[in-house]
Amino acid sequence: MKLELQGITKRFGPLVANDSIDLVIEPAEIHALLGENGAGKSTLMNVLFGLYTADEGKILLDGEERTFRGPRDALAAGIGMVHQHFMLVPVFTVAESVMLGHEDVRGGGLLDLETARRRVKELSDRFGFGLDPDAVVEDLPVGVQQRVEIVKALAREAKVLILDEPTAVLTPQETDDLIEIMRQLKDAGTSIVFITHKLREVKAVADSITVIRRGAVVGTAEPSASENELAELMVGRAVSLGLDKAVAEPGEETFVVEGLTVRDATDQTVVDDVSFAVARGEILAVAGVQGNGQTELTEAILGVLPSAAGSVTLEGRELRGCAPTRCSPRAWGSSPRTARSTASSSTSRWRRTWCSTCTTRSPSPKASGST
Numbered sequence: 001m002k003l004e005l006q007g008i009t010k011r012f013g014p015l016v017a018n019d020s021i022d023l024v025i026e027p028a029e030i031h032a033l034l035g036e037n038g039a040g041k042s043t044l045m046n047v048l049f050g051l052y053t054a055d056e057g058k059i060l061l062d063g064e065e066r067t068f069r070g071p072r073d074a075l076a077a078g079i080g081m082v083h084q085h086f087m088l089v090p091v092f093t094v095a096e097s098v099m100l101g102h103e104d105v106r107g108g109g110l111l112d113l114e115t116a117r118r119r120v121k122e123l124s125d126r127f128g129f130g131l132d133p134d135a136v137v138e139d140l141p142v143g144v145q146q147r148v149e150i151v152k153a154l155a156r157e158a159k160v161l162i163l164d165e166p167t168a169v170l171t172p173q174e175t176d177d178l179i180e181i182m183r184q185l186k187d188a189g190t191s192i193v194f195i196t197h198k199l200r201e202v203k204a205v206a207d208s209i210t211v212i213r214r215g216a217v218v219g220t221a222e223p224s225a226s227e228n229e230l231a232e233l234m235v236g237r238a239v240s241l242g243l244d245k246a247v248a249e250p251g252e253e254t255f256v257v258e259g260l261t262v263r264d265a266t267d268q269t270v271v272d273d274v275s276f277a278v279a280r281g282e283i284l285a286v287a288g289v290q291g292n293g294q295t296e297l298t299e300a301i302l303g304v305l306p307s308a309a310g311s312v313t314l315e316g317r318e319l320r321g322c323a324p325t326r327c328s329p330r331a332w333g334s335s336p337r338t339a340r341s342t343a344s345s346s347t348s349r350w351r352r353t354w355c356s357t358c359t360t361r362s363p364s365p366k367a368s369g370s371t
């Protein structure tokens with residue numbers, strides 16, 4: 001199926017998220033939509049999937065203009081979308097997930113789960129997804145949950161599949177597996193719109209590339225373009241992808257996290273005994289696939305989330321248990337009474353114990369903002 005977007009404009013108040021965008025997706029091609037965060041990629045795809053109504057512009061399928069009042073219309077027209085955040089019900093089985101919103105019924109109005117199970121098995125075998133129709137979604141790794149989302153779209157006969165930053169949540173191995181799946185879908189005649197800002201993946205899998213910047217198409221590129229060329233098109237200036245910095249000469253360790261453990265509202269451990277130290281003048285990177293505790297780690301350090309165990313010290317001062325306003329060196333020195341009232345109003349959701357540092361002396365002047 002050939003898909004054309006002509007002059008799509010979408011505004012959010014004064015902000016023009018999509019500015020007269022033209023895009024053509026050919027049948028059975030993998031088309032990468034490349035752009036920085038906030039460039040307008042998701043907005044454009046949400047217009048295509050019927051989640052947003054465009055202020056201006058047309059959507060044409062095989063030359064015929066179509067109007068989608070919602071995702072149901074888009075699905076019926078053969079457009080499927082796998083969102084950045086999956087739309088699965090954790091306690092459902094794979095077959096139930098695929099059937100949701102598209103329920104087959106047998107005589108007497110009973111749900112026809114057997115047909116859904118067969119459909120999952122058939123699609124899974126055809127594309128090598130390795131899905132068990134009876135597996136429960138919450139027991140599956142993220143990469144497999146993503147395949148469930150893809151099967152949901154394929155079960156509704158999607159001819160165009162939109163994958164919105166699908167590799168953000170995947171490990172490198174899972175990413176390679178997804179790239180293989182994308183190639184197989186393409187060989188079977190499905191067109192794929194692949195939204196990303198990862199240049200290596202674009203070059204590995206895309207047949208054509210459209211680059212969006214600040215809501216407008218700024219160019220198209222061949223997959224043979226270099227990563228530098230693509231990056232320049234994306235950000236609008238020359239970029240250096242090489243390492244262009246002097247060797248660091250870190251000073252003494254000043255910020256130390258030891259054995260930090262965080263549990264979520266259901267008492268699952270989301271940060272498990274994490275320790276690291278950062279020296280003065282050093283940049284420490286925390287790398288990980290999205291959803292593996294980075295957010296909770298940061299929030300626990302800042303005092304936005306309570307931690308179950310461990311310590312967080314800056315210049316030897318224990319910060320664990322401090323409210324965010326009190327963790328800041330700038331706030332050191334205010335009265336303990338203020339600390340308690342600020343915290344209880346802003347973080348009433350969380351049970352809190354207060355660290356002794358919050359309620360004692362201010363630090364030496366050199367502590368402020370030095371790490």
Ligand SMILES: Nc1ncnc2c1ncn2[C@@H]1O[C@H](COP(=O)(O)OP(=O)(O)OP(=O)(O)O)[C@@H](O)[C@H]1O
Pocket residue numbers: 012015017035036037038039040041042043044
């Ligand atoms: N519902 C909304 N209301 C107001 N502004 C929005 C809304 N959705 C998106 N925006 C704004 O529109 C612009 C484009 O956002 P969009 O999410 O489409 O970008 P993107 O390229 O998909 O970025 P990302 O990779 O971060 O998802 C951004 O400035 C964003 O803040």
